[in-house]
Amino acid sequence: MKQLEMFMRQHPWSWSFLAAFLTWAVTAAYISGTGGLALASTALSFSTFFVMVGIGQMFVITLGPGNVDLSIPSTITLSAVVSMMVMDGTNAMILPGILAAVGVGVLVGLFNYGLIRVLTIPPIIATMSSSFLVQSSAIALGRGVKIKPPAALEWISTAKMLGVPVLSLLVIAFAIVMAVLLNRTVYGRSVTAFGQNTRAARLAGVPIERIRYLTYTLSAVLAAVCGVFLAGFSGGSSLNMGEEYLLASIAVVVIGGSSIAGGNSNVPGIFGSALFLFLLVAMLNTFGAAAGLRLILTGLIIVGVVTFAGGRKESR
Amino acid sequence: MTTETVSPLISLTGIQKVFGAVQALSGVDLNIHTGECLGLVGHNGAGKSTLMNILAGTLEASGGSLSIAGRDLGQGYAVQDAGRLGIRCVFQEGSLCPNLSVAENTRIIHPVLKGFGWRPRAAAVIMEQLDLIFPGHGVSAFDIVGDLSISKRQMVEIARAFTVTDTGIRLVILDEPTSSLDARVAEQLLDYVGRVAGEGISVILISHLLGEILQVSNKIAVMKDGRVVAFRDASGFDRSSLVEAMGSTVVAGVAPRRDAEHRKTVSEERIHMRPPEQPDDQSVRAQAGEVVGFAGLAGQGQTEALLQIFDGHGVLPSGAQDAGCCFIAGDRQVDGVLPLWSIRKNIGISSLKRLLLGMLIQNGKERELADAWKERIGIRAPDVEAPILSLSGGNQQKVLFARALGSAADIVLMDDPMRGVDIGTKNEVYAIIRQEASQGRTFLWYTTEMEELDYCDRVYVFRDGVISETLSGSDITEENVLKASFKQVSGAA
Numbered sequence: 020m021k022q023l024e025m026f027m028r029q030h031p032w033s034w035s036f037l038a039a040f041l042t043w044a045v046t047a048a049y050i051s052g053t054g055g056l057a058l059a060s061t062a063l064s065f066s067t068f069f070v071m072v073g074i075g076q077m078f079v080i081t082l083g084p085g086n087v088d089l090s091i092p093s094t095i096t097l098s099a100v101v102s103m104m105v106m107d108g109t110n111a112m113i114l115p116g117i118l119a120a121v122g123v124g125v126l127v128g129l130f131n132y133g134l135i136r137v138l139t140i141p142p143i144i145a146t147m148s149s150s151f152l153v154q155s156s157a158i159a160l161g162r163g164v165k166i167k168p169p170a171a172l173e174w175i176s177t178a179k180m181l182g183v184p185v186l187s188l189l190v191i192a193f194a195i196v197m198a199v200l201l202n203r204t205v206y207g208r209s210v211t212a213f214g215q216n217t218r219a220a221r222l223a224g225v226p227i228e229r230i231r232y233l234t235y236t237l238s239a240v241l242a243a244v245c246g247v248f249l250a251g252f253s254g255g256s257s258l259n260m261g262e263e264y265l266l267a268s269i270a271v272v273v274i275g276g277s278s279i280a281g282g283n284s285n286v287p288g289i290f291g292s293a294l295f296l297f298l299l300v301a302m303l304n305t306f307g308a309a310a311g312l313r314l315i316l317t318g319l320i321i322v323g324v325v326t327f328a329g330g331r332k333e334s335r
Numbered sequence: 336m337t338t339e340t341v342s343p344l345i346s347l348t349g350i351q352k353v354f355g356a357v358q359a360l361s362g363v364d365l366n367i368h369t370g371e372c373l374g375l376v377g378h379n380g381a382g383k384s385t386l387m388n389i390l391a392g393t394l395e396a397s398g399g400s401l402s403i404a405g406r407d408l409g410q411g412y413a414v415q416d417a418g419r420l421g422i423r424c425v426f427q428e429g430s431l432c433p434n435l436s437v438a439e440n441t442r443i444i445h446p447v448l449k450g451f452g453w454r455p456r457a458a459a460v461i462m463e464q465l466d467l468i469f470p471g472h473g474v475s476a477f478d479i480v481g482d483l484s485i486s487k488r489q490m491v492e493i494a495r496a497f498t499v500t501d502t503g504i505r506l507v508i509l510d511e512p513t514s515s516l517d518a519r520v521a522e523q524l525l526d527y528v529g530r531v532a533g534e535g536i537s538v539i540l541i542s543h544l545l546g547e548i549l550q551v552s553n554k555i556a557v558m559k560d561g562r563v564v565a566f567r568d569a570s571g572f573d574r575s576s577l578v579e580a581m582g583s584t585v586v587a588g589v590a591p592r593r594d595a596e597h598r599k600t601v602s603e604e605r606i607h608m609r610p611p612e613q614p615d616d617q618s619v620r621a622q623a624g625e626v627v628g629f630a631g632l633a634g635q636g637q638t639e640a641l642l643q644i645f646d647g648h649g650v651l652p653s654g655a656q657d658a659g660c661c662f663i664a665g666d667r668q669v670d671g672v673l674p675l676w677s678i679r680k681n682i683g684i685s686s687l688k689r690l691l692l693g694m695l696i697q698n699g700k701e702r703e704l705a706d707a708w709k710e711r712i713g714i715r716a717p718d719v720e721a722p723i724l725s726l727s728g729g730n731q732q733k734v735l736f737a738r739a740l741g742s743a744a745d746i747v748l749m750d751d752p753m754r755g756v757d758i759g760t761k762n763e764v765y766a767i768i769r770q771e772a773s774q775g776r777t778f779l780w781y782t783t784e785m786e787e788l789d790y791c792d793r794v795y796v797f798r799d800g801v802i803s804e805t806l807s808g809s810d811i812t813e814e815n816v817l818k819a820s821f822k823q824v825s826g827a828a
Contacts (some may be wrong), residue, residue: 144424205696222664224744
């Protein structure tokens with residue numbers, strides 16, 4: 020018990036897994052039978068998308084106060100619309116469709132960075148205003164027509180092996196790569212130094228403008244890729260598909276134990292808190308809470324977790 | 336006009352101030368009489384500003400006693416008490432709120448201006464004072480301070496300090512008041528200072544312009560290393576005796592200057608940088624293996640010159656190779672320390688490319704680098720995995736030295752990096768600098784400590800953002816540096 024406590028103190032991300040597990044256990048006990056396993060499987064499916072955008076958002080938040088990417092939802096939508104149009108329901112066009120989505124991500128990242136750098140707009144305003152432009156482009160392009168995803172894309176987005184979603188396995192592998200990127204590469208170190216003290220990082224030789232550009236691009240590209248799989252998962256693109264990812268992308272970063280003040284982040288926590296966020300909603304649904312109550316409770320629990328996590332970190 | 340028999344208005348006895356391990360003031364005795372103008376001079380870091388902050392109540396003395404108008408003020412003396420006792424202060428950095436108007440700024444120190452119509456009343460108070468001190472000032476009471484030029488801001492700041500509403504003024508402290516005023520306006524101020532003395536208001540004037548001090552002061556105090564080293568009637572001083580009193584009275588240990596024989600072996604020029612506003616043809620030049628000093632009063636453009644070089648301005652292709660420049664901060668919390676990291680990561684950040692295997696940083700190699708420098712520069716920590724913030728200030732500074740010197744950079748820029756570093760560490764670092772220079776590194780070293788210039792092959796003295804004098808070899812003397820520090824460079828603002 021003592022050792023467990025030590026471990027949790029040293030690894031702030033472990034709290035989110037504990038919270039996810041407890042929420043799951045309570046819900047599973049309530050519904051009884053094999054429902055619990057099905058719930059876990061569903062949670063893995065849905066949390067996959069939170070993780071994809073959460074990792075991008077995490078790199079952005081690591082850059083320090085004021086850095087947050089609000090254009091994630093609209094990028095998800097635009098990339099879904101563009102990739103579905105390129106694929107046009109045929110398996111042969113899946114790869115070009117994904118490349119087109121990545122292209123959308125690179126463009127949005129470049130645009131965000133341009134606003135921040137050239138017009139010296141604070142990142143939160145820059146990404147918010149670009150999100151309007153991106154969303155409008157999606158509306159203009161898609162005209163509300165829902166194009167069905169190619170069968171192979173739909174399969175990979177929804178298939179399960181022994182109850183484990185295939186996509187979530189891919190995302191776990193991807194998250195491991197991202198954790199290595201954060202902790203063991205020059206880029207990751209540079210991002211972390213940037214968030215601690217930008218001026219000191221610059222004077223220590225960190226090319227801060229390049230790091231900022233790469234980070235906003237990474238976030239947009241991940242959102243774009245998420246858009247493709249989300250369209251595959253939900254049978255096509257829709258104009259409001261990115262909506263819930265605005266607050267969720269930030270919440271998974273913060274609940275996962277990354278510092279909202281920047282310079283101190285981790286990848287595993289994003290997984291734990293993505294599971295937790297989904298299971299929390301599922302639990303409240305199971306208890307028959309009305310939509311309003313569910314939102315209130317979700318908000319309160321997030322505030323509670325962040326307060327608790329923040330207070331604990333300071334005492335270290 | 337004053338006599339020693341009258342009890343002094345302000346009496347400081349044995350004032351001490353300690354910041355961590357640094358003794359900023361070590362027993363200052365000073366008396367100021369009513370209607371007296373005291374000139375206070377001394378080098379940067381002599382303790383002038385610290386002493387004035389204690390007098391104004393913004394810092395608390397670590398020891399000694401302070402009495403004002405016969406009242407002994409012990410512990411807990413604070414800014415509000417200073418205000419009540421009629422002590423006003425014009426700080427060097429400026430204390431006006433840039434988003435408020437001139438009148439609103441005046442209200443801040445006059446709580447009595449309240450109720451309906453306070454703005455016009457505040458405006459009347461400040462305008463009257465501005466007209467009195469600086470006729471033809473061109474400031475309106477409803478100008479927003481942030482929109483005013485720096486010299487107008489300075490005028491408002493000074494005039495505000497002399498405004499009176501409910502409490503009278505006994506003492507006004509002017510810390511470098513003329514630094515951003517042109518000669519005519521400065522003359523108006525000095526003239527006014529002479530006049531208020533007759534009205535029973537005392538003034539303490541801090542200035543690096545010795546002419547001003549000699550012109551208006553009745554008494555002059557010279558500070559050095561946290562003490563008052565000379566204190567007598569102004570008539571007892573002239574310019575050269577003041578400079579002498581400010582300088583080191585004891586000849587420091589023999590200069591460790593490297594001989595010319597060393598320099599003739601190097602020839603590769605690495606830096607050739609001309610400050611943008613430089614009116615003549617002087618420029619910063621540095622070769623491989625040279626230690627080049629930047630001197631002059633604080634904030635005369637030395638740091639800016641270093642930053643320009645850091646950004647590649649004036650670095651010749653031979654010096655830029657791939658590693659370029661590294662920078663050792665003096666203001667370590669702002670410019671240097673990465674606070675969430677261990678000692679190891681703080682040292683490694685400037686050397687990451689050399690620690691790679693493929694795309695991955697080898698933590699083991701980084702640890703070797705950090706351990707080697709911990710040993711060489713004597714960082715007192717149990718382990719390089721300890722957080723940098725667990726170290727004392729001086730040891731944090733050593734980590735910054737290790738970061739820069741451990742990198743591959745050929746050019747090392749130092750921004751007065753010895754602030755708050757104890758003497759033992761300094762000597763260790765001096766030895767390392769000499770050693771590294773002899774292996775071909777170039778050092779550009781801004782320092783406010785005269786003795787450190789002895790390690791330099793050449794010294795550029797800065798004034799108003801440009802080089803006022805280039806000194807080399809045996810010309811690098813304290814006297815020459817001081818003279819150049821106060822020299823007006825033609826063509827500069």
